[in-house]
Amino acid sequence: MSVEPLGRRTLAPLALLLLALVALVGCGSSSGGDDDGSGGPPPSTPSSRFAAAGTLPPVLAERPAPAIRLTDARSGEPFDTASLRGTPYMVTFLFVNCPDVCPLIGQEIREALEQMGGQAERVAVLAVSVDPRGDTAEAARTWLRRQRQPQNFHYLIGSEDELSPVWRAFYAAPQIAGDPESAHTAVVWLIDARGRLAAKVDAGTSFEPADLAKDMRTLLSE
Template sequence: MRRALALVMLLALGALVVAGCGSSEDSGGEGGGSGRFEAAGTLPEGLAGRAAPRMVLTDARSEQPLDTATLRGRPYLVTFLFTNCPDVCPLIGQELRQSLEELGPQAREVAVVAVSVDPRHDTAEAVRTWLRRQRQPENFHYLIGSEQQLAPAWRAFYAAPQVAGNPDSAHTAVVWLIDAQGRLAGKISAGQAFDPAALAADLRTLLSERDDR
C-alpha cells in the first residue's frame, strides 16, 4: 500500500525536472508563480501541506549529524547537488546564495539543505571546497553520506541520483520549499535559471506566515 501511494505521488508530480549534468535545460515541471508564491509552483493535492521527510545525515561543513527536525520553526529549502557537476549544480548554488543575499538580515531566519546525489565523490573535503568556491553562508548545509544512508532521502523527495562513473547521466534539479511548520509548501523546477529575487519573496511569504501564527 505504501509503495502504491508513493507511485501515485510520483505520478502526481507530473514532469519531474531532470537535468543532465552537462545541460541546464528544463525537461518539464510546474513552472513558477502559483498565486501564493512568485518562483515556486503549487504542489499536487496530497503533497501540499504534507510533513516534509525528515533527514538525519552528515553536514559536510561540520562533519556532524544534522537532523532536519531541528530546523522546525523556520522555513528552509531542500535541493540535490553533486560537487563534480559542471553547470546545473553551480547555477543552483549561486541562485540560492543570491536568494539569501536578497533577504538581507532575514536570511538568518531560513536555511538551505543540499543533499548529495553522488556519495562516491562528495566527500566532506570536496564539499567544503565547493562551499568555499560558491561563497555559501553558514546556513547552507550540504548533507553527505553513503549510498545506503542517502537513498531514503532521494526516494522521499523523488530525486534521481547521479549514476556513478557516467558523466552523461542525469540528476534531479529541483528546489523544495518547506514552511516553518516543517511542511511541503512549494517546488521550483531548477533545470533552468530562476529569479533569486522571486525565491527570496517566496521565503518572505513563508516567514510572514510563521509570524502570523
C-alpha cells in the same frame, strides 16, 4: 544514520532525456524517486502565492516534509531536520563535480539569500548529495567555499544506503555513477516553518533569485 557554464543553463543529452522522460509522467524536472529513483510526484502548478515556486498538488501540499538525518559536511556533525522546527528551509540535490546545473543552482540560492538581507538568517538551505562516492566532506567544504555559501547552507553527505531513502522520499533521481555530466534531478523544495511541504521550484531551467527570495519571505510571514 537514515532517514547543474554559468548564465544560460545547459544540460547533457542524458539529462535532457531524463527530463523528457519525467515530463511524460507529468513531473517536469523535479522528480524521480520510486524504488529505483525514477518515478515522481504529480506536477506543481503556477501559483499566485509564490513567485518562483509552483503550488504542490493536494496529495503533497502541506504534507510533513520527509525527515533528513545525514552528516553536515561543513561541521562533520550529524544533521537532523528536526532541529529546524520553526525555520522555513529549502531542500535541493547537488554533487560537487557537477559542471553546470549544480553551480548555477548554488549561485541562484546564494543570490536569493543575499537579497533577503537580514531575513536570510531566519531560513536554511539543505543540499543533499546525489553522489556519495565523489561528495566527500573535504570536497563538499571546498565547493561551499568556492560558492561563497553562508553558514546556513548545509551540504549533507552520507553513504548510498543513507542517502537513498532521502532521494526516494523527495522523488529525486541521483547522479549516475561515473557520468561526468549532469544527469540528476534539479529541484528546490520549499518547506514551511511547521515542517510541511509548501512548494517546489523546477530548477532544470534558470529561475530568478529575487523570486526565490520573495517566496522565502512569504514563508517567513506565515
